[in-house]
Amino acid sequence: MSGTEVNRHMFPWGHERRFNSYTNYFRKTFGERVQKVSINAGFTCPNRDGTKATGGCTYCVNDAFNPSYCRPDKSVTTQISEGIDFHRKRYRRASYYLAYFQAYSNTYASAEILRELYEEALRYPGVIGLIIGTRPDCIDEQKLDYLKDLVQKYYVAVEYGIETCNDKTLLRINRAHTFADAVNAVRLTSEYGINTGAHFIFGLPGETEKEMLEEALQISELPLTTVKFHQLQIIKGTAIEREYLTNPADFKLFTWEEYLSFIIRFLEHFTPKIMIERFTGEVPPKFLAFAPWDSKRNDQISGLIEKRLKELDTWQGRLFHL
Numbered sequence: 008m009s010g011t012e013v014n015r016h017m018f019p020w021g022h023e024r025r026f027n028s029y030t031n032y033f034r035k036t037f038g039e040r041v042q043k044v045s046i047n048a049g050f051t052c053p054n055r056d057g058t059k060a061t062g063g064c065t066y067c068v069n070d071a072f073n074p075s076y077c078r079p080d081k082s083v084t085t086q087i088s089e090g091i092d093f094h095r096k097r098y099r100r101a102s103y104y105l106a107y108f109q110a111y112s113n114t115y116a117s118a119e120i121l122r123e124l125y126e127e128a129l130r131y132p133g134v135i136g137l138i139i140g141t142r143p144d145c146i147d148e149q150k151l152d153y154l155k156d157l158v159q160k161y162y163v164a165v166e167y168g169i170e171t172c173n174d175k176t177l178l179r180i181n182r183a184h185t186f187a188d189a190v191n192a193v194r195l196t197s198e199y200g201i202n203t204g205a206h207f208i209f210g211l212p213g214e215t216e217k218e219m220l221e222e223a224l225q226i227s228e229l230p231l232t233t234v235k236f237h238q239l240q241i242i243k244g245t246a247i248e249r250e251y252l253t254n255p256a257d258f259k260l261f262t263w264e265e266y267l268s269f270i271i272r273f274l275e276h277f278t279p280k281i282m283i284e285r286f287t288g289e290v291p292p293k294f295l296a297f298a299p300w301d302s303k304r305n306d307q308i309s310g311l312i313e314k315r316l317k318e319l320d321t322w323q324g325r326l327f328h329l
């Protein structure tokens with residue numbers, strides 16, 4: 008197919024954007040914008056409390072990822088209400104919301120506690136579903152069985168931090184789980200008919216650009232609904248900052264131009280089936296130890312990536328072959 012033949016009808020995801028955009032999916036499904044509202048429900052994480060490990064992943068500082076209105080001393084209802092106000096002031100008003108259980112591992116509690124917290128969120132007017140961020144080793148059939156019931160009425164997604172397909176890197180960043188653990192969790196969740204999301208980081212120590220590109224195929228083989236990609240952002244005071252300062256040659260910290268060209272090649276080899284939610288992370292600059300490029304908002308990043316895809320007349324999955 009020549010590039011000039013490509014038009015909106017040829018993209019399998021049913022719109023003219025050159026990647027399978029998660030935002031467009033919601034607009035198409037619900038007829039308008041759906042806003043995620045983050046919640047910190049006071050969970051911890053087995054990689055911090057000693058169950059799997061202590062100290063956590065070497066890059067982790069949850070405060071850097073959480074909006075200011077999310078504090079576990081506030082109820083879920085209060086956080087949703089303040090979150091809706093927060094977004095209303097900044098963006099166009101949305102009529103529907105997804106309660107995003109974001110901080111730490113949001114399935115790391117008994118089924119009773121989870122039920123109480125999730126259902127409090129679902130009772131809030133306008134909340135049409137849940138996004139539950141967690142680790143691949145914090146899910147089991149009992150929890151999935153319960154979530155499967157919620158799927159009858161709500162949009163439900165479990166979003167796993169996977170970060171890399173490389174076990175050597177997972178060990179090095181102290182994730183305390185393997186890639187096989189992640190594959191099993193994603194497969195099981197999908198078998199239960201629940202949307203599955205995953206999070207990956209590009210630029211982790213010891214990984215070459217070639218290895219990162221090869222992940223396009225490995226990730227494509229997973230039954231995922233959505234993915235989030237991030238460039239590695241080194242946060243002040245973390246173990247990974249100390250590692251970087253000791254051994255910077257072991258890191259591929261992308262400049263913006265390098266990242267743009269990497270992500271285009273990655274997208275070309277990535278399945279058209281999986282929706283993409285974001286291409287970069289947006290940690291507030293005050294937390295960052297190094298900033299290899301000027302801060303850009305997520306919508307700007309998507310715009311720049313789309314512009315480059317258009318210039319090169321390419322798109323997500325153009326070179327994808329299983």
Ligand code: SF4
Nearest residue numbers: 052054063064067111
């Ligand atoms: S699993 Fe998540 S919350 Fe736990 S230490 Fe790692 S990044 Fe932090």
